[in-house]
Amino acid sequence: MNDETMSLRIRRAEMADANQVAICLQSLGYGASADLVRAKLAAFGEQSDAVLVACHGVLIVGVVSVHITPLFHAPGHLARVTALSIRDGHQRQGIGTALMVAAEQWSWASGAARVDLTSGNHRPEAHRFYESLGYGTDSRRFVKHRPVEA
Numbered sequence: 461m462n463d464e465t466m467s468l469r470i471r472r473a474e475m476a477d478a479n480q481v482a483i484c485l486q487s488l489g490y491g492a493s494a495d496l497v498r499a500k501l502a503a504f505g506e507q508s509d510a511v512l513v514a515c516h517g518v519l520i521v522g523v524v525s526v527h528i529t530p531l532f533h534a535p536g537h538l539a540r541v542t543a544l545s546i547r548d549g550h551q552r553q554g555i556g557t558a559l560m561v562a563a564e565q566w567s568w569a570s571g572a573a574r575v576d577l578t579s580g581n582h583r584p585e586a587h588r589f590y591e592s593l594g595y596g597t598d599s600r601r602f603v604k605h606r607p608v609e610a
Contacts, residue, residue: 468555470562473511473523475501480520481513488545510566514546514555521550524559528570536573539563544577560593 473481478497485492501511507528514522525543541563546555567575578601579586 467516468521468558469515470512470558471515473501473513477513477520481511481523484513484520484523484545484547485543487548488543490543490545507570510563512559512562512566514559520547522546522555522559524563526563526567526575528567528572531573534573537571539567539570539572539575541575541577556589557593 475498478494478501481497482492482494485497504511504527509525509527511523511525513520523543523545524541526539526541529538529540531538541560544556544559544563564575575595577590577595579590
């Protein structure tokens with residue numbers, strides 16, 4: 461643990477964080493605007509969704525979002541991490557690990573039987589990161605995008 465992670469504080473995101481959360485998401489190439497972040501924060505439920513931010517003082521340096529979905533075919537719930545992004549200039553300092561640990565703790569406390577996430581095929585470094593945290597591949601994800609209307 462370095463000085464950067466020792467002064468790190470993780471908390472739930474608030475509406476006032478929207479601009480900084482958008483900057484974090486843009487660091488990973490997501491086109492999320494502050495308006496979109498605000499709309500998502502307003503729509504998410506306290507019990508079924510968590511958006512956690514990592515802060516150094518007032519600067520938000522990372523964000524993770526996790527959502528609980530009841531499993532139909534098995535007991536318990538599924539927790540799905542839908543975004544993990546660290547602000548440019550703050551990567552490889554333990555922030556992603558701290559955010560994932562916090563997301564897992566929230567997930568287990570919320571009744572999740574497992575935590576899953578998707579990482580794009582073009583992100584081999586992210587794959588190694590998730591594997592270092594104990595994540596492995598156990599299924600195949602199929603995706604069909606909504607057709608573009610002419």
